[in-house]
Amino acid sequence: MVYMWKSRRRQRVSFDRNSSKVLSSKNIAKYSKWGFLGIVGLFIFLIIALPLMSFGLPSPDKVVRREGFSTKILDRNGKALYDIFDNERRTPINISDMPLYLKQATVAIEDKNFYTHSGFDILGTIRGLSRVFTRGYAQGGSTLTQQLVKNVLLSSERSALRKIKEFVLSVQIERKYTKDEILQMYLNEAPYGGTAWGVESASETYFGKNAKDLNLVESAILSGFPQLPSKYSPYSSTPKAYVGRTTDVLRRMREDGYITKDQENAALSELPEFKFQTKGSSFKAPHFVQHVQKILEERYGASVIEQGGLKVTTTLDLELQEKAQEIVAEEIANVEKQRITNGAVVVLNPETGEILSMVGSKRFDDPDYDGQVNVTTALRQPGSSFKPFTYASALKEGYTASTMVMDVETTFPGGEGLPDYNPVNYDGKYRGPVQMRYALGNSLNIPAVKFIAMVGIKNVLETAYEMGITSLPPTKETLSRVGLSLTLGGGEVRLLDLTGAYSAFFNGGTKAELIAILRVVDNDGKVLEEITPKRGKKVLDPQYAYIISNILSDNSARSDAFGANSQLNISGRQIAVKTGTTNDKRDNWTIGGNPQRAVGVWVGNNDNSPMLNVASGVSGASPIWRRIILESLAGL
Known part of the structure; x- marks a missing residue:
């Protein structure tokens, strides 16, 4: 009896084992079948679906931007004044003008395998696609090439389909362009916060310098922005968030062998109190820039100015401009108790009509008195x-x-x-x-x-x-x-016109045709216009111009009204000058100069309210005029 029970039990165990083997074989066959079908499906997708899908995709050639570049306004010495743009401020530069630290930092934090992959990172792509099933959209895992495709060729939509399109285009771009060309395009297209797109615009916005002059710390800071510029920009609501992000960038650079531990520590010590350029301070000579922009738009159209990438060399002397702006602000502060709240200045070369300085108000960004109004072109009584x-x-x-x-x-x-x-x-x-x-x-x-x-x-x-x-x-x-x-x-006259008209008294009777632009070059380096400053046409007999100028520079001829030592008397120089004040004390002027410089100054109130007390030749416009004429003639 016992023997029979044991025998049946051995048979059942043997049967269970055989059944397990059969089931295991069936599972293997089943999985093999699905694996085979998956491989076939992937093969069909790669051979048929991807090529078909590529027909509806943008050409990879379009990754090389041909338009959408900001127009750069420069002073006469090549110093940047402002970039005019539509929605995105973008200035392309060559990779040779990008510092090594910037390139290394970008690769280290964004795509450490950039120089070895073919446009996509398998593990990163799988990780990104897996988010579809966990959060309903795809994200993460993008290489620099894929980010370039997203920034230039595709929308920012988050979906599996867009990821596939991104993959196809990235492979095509990797086949067509070198790694350095791709990196150059990426760095010229990446978002760095606000309207700053590309490293050149970002460098000018945050540091007030060209990208080629960035040091290690600045390069590391900028390299961290593209991941989330609205958070990491120092102008955002989280102005210190860049510290943690830059710390990560520096660590990655050290781990990848780009910098040493000592360099990392030295850079980290600078981060907490790093000084960025004041927001908006990249807008130099704002009233003059707006004056130039209006001229350009009349000649070329607004779309060309905002997206054509022009380089415009102007007549402005930025150093003189900044000094004149400073003088106006200081002198107006001294007389605000006399209900004088604003001032404006124009400095010209009377021989050629070149505008060397244009100060439209004591401070452009002050809303209390409409600081953005350019009083040099406003109508006032002289x-x-x-x-x-x-x-x-x-x-x-x-x-x-x-x-x-x-x-x-x-x-x-x-x-x-x-x-x-x-x-x-x-x-x-x-x-x-x-x-x-x-x-x-x-x-x-x-x-x-x-x-x-x-x-x-x-x-x-x-x-x-x-x-x-x-x-x-x-x-x-x-x-x-x-x-x-x-x-x-x-x-009613304009300060700009009045100063230009006085120039004929100083230069022997020729009209000063006012010039603000010297040279315009398009994005391809073609010169669209180039102006050689020259004397204008004769509008006044030289002897009459001389007589008026001589009278206005004769200190003894005005001494009864102004005294022998007024603000109008410039010792050692023959300077012709005239003042003007309206009867109701709403406008006060001083216009004067010589064959080398013409300076016009107005003070008053934008709301046209009267000044409390102003004395021509003593207060108001005259002290401003004296300081600026001396500044403009220094070294001449």
């Missing part, structure tokens, strides 16, 4: 600074600097239906018989009105217009709205 055009017209009519005129109380008939006109001098006094030289030098009002009455309003308008006052053409419409008070500033 006060007595308009008088030289009246006296130049008188010279053309045969009057001389010694012509005598009576400075006495005078009533000028207003004409039919108009009130009489009774001008008064700034001090309410009368001086009797005075020569033109004395009358102009001391800025007497009654003699100026008598001279415009004698030579005619239209003649004065023609003289001013020919010299560059574009806002007062000698037309019937202008004549219908101005009268004898024109000579005292009864019309």
Whole structure:
């Protein structure tokens, strides 16, 4: 009995073993079948599906950007002022201008196998695709080549299909371009935060320098941004997040043998208190840049300016510009208690009309008084600074600097239906018989009105217009709205025009055709325009220009009104200068110069409210003018 039970038990065990072997064989066969089908499917996908899919993909040639580059505005010495762009500020550079540390840091943190793979990382791709089944979208595992494809050729959509497209294009690009070409394209296309795309724009934005001048720390900082620029940018809501990210970059660089432990530690010590360029400080000479942009858009169109990658060399002297801006801010701060809140400056080369400096307000980014308004191109009343055009017209009519005129109380008939006109001098006094030289030098009002009455309003308008006052053409419409008070500033002019018109007095009578742009080169290096500054056409007889300039530089001729040691007297130099103040003290001007430099200054308030107290030749525009004319003539 016992024997039979044991025998049956051995048979059952043997049967179970045989059954397990059969099941195991079946499973192997089953898995082999599915494996074979998978291999066949992958083969079909690679041989048929991928090529078919590639027909609907962008050409890999399009990875080389042909447009979408920002236009770079430079000063006359090649210093960067600003980049004009649509939505993305991008300036392409050659890989030879990218520092080694930057290239090494980027490869170390983004794609350590960049130089050995063929455009994709198998493990990274599998890891990325696996996210489809865990989070509903694919992410991660992208090589530099794949990131380049995503940035330039595909959308930022997260899906398995886009990953496949990315894979196909990456393989095609790897076959077509060298590794250095791919790295160059990536570094010119990567996002670095805000509007900064590409390392050159990023370097200028955050450090105020060209990418070729980046050191190890700066290279490591920038290399960490593309992964999540909205977080790692120091201008973001997490301004210190870059520290941890840069620490990772430096560690990777050390692990891959690019830097030593000592270099890593030295770089890490700089991170916590690293100083970035102030946000927005890369916008130099903003009013001038906007003036140039308007000119460019009129010539080439807005789309070309925003995406064509032009390089524009301007007439501006950035060093002088920054000094002038500083002087305006300092001097206005000194007189704000007198209700003077703003100032503007123009510096020209009177021989050629080149704009060397344009300060449109004391501070561009101040919202309290519309700092972005460019007062150099705004219409304001010039006060007595308009008088030289009246006296130049008188010279053309045969009057001389010694012509005598009576400075006495005078009533000028207003004409039919108009009130009489009774001008008064700034001090309410009368001086009797005075020569033109004395009358102009001391800025007497009654003699100026008598001279415009004698030579005619239209003649004065023609003289001013020919010299560059574009806002007062000698037309019937202008004549219908101005009268004898024109000579005292009864019309409106622009500081830029007024300074340009005065240049004819300083240069011997030729019109200063205002120039802001010297050279324009397109993205391919083709010169679109190049201007050689030259003297303009003659608009005033040289002897008349000399006489006006001589009177305005004669310190003794103005000493009764301004004193012998006013701000207008420049010791050791012959500088012609004229001031102007409107009767209601809303505008105060000083315009002056010599054959080398012309400087125009305005002070007042953008809201047109009156100043409390301003004295021409002592306060207001004159101190600003004096400092800037001396600065502009230094070394000449």
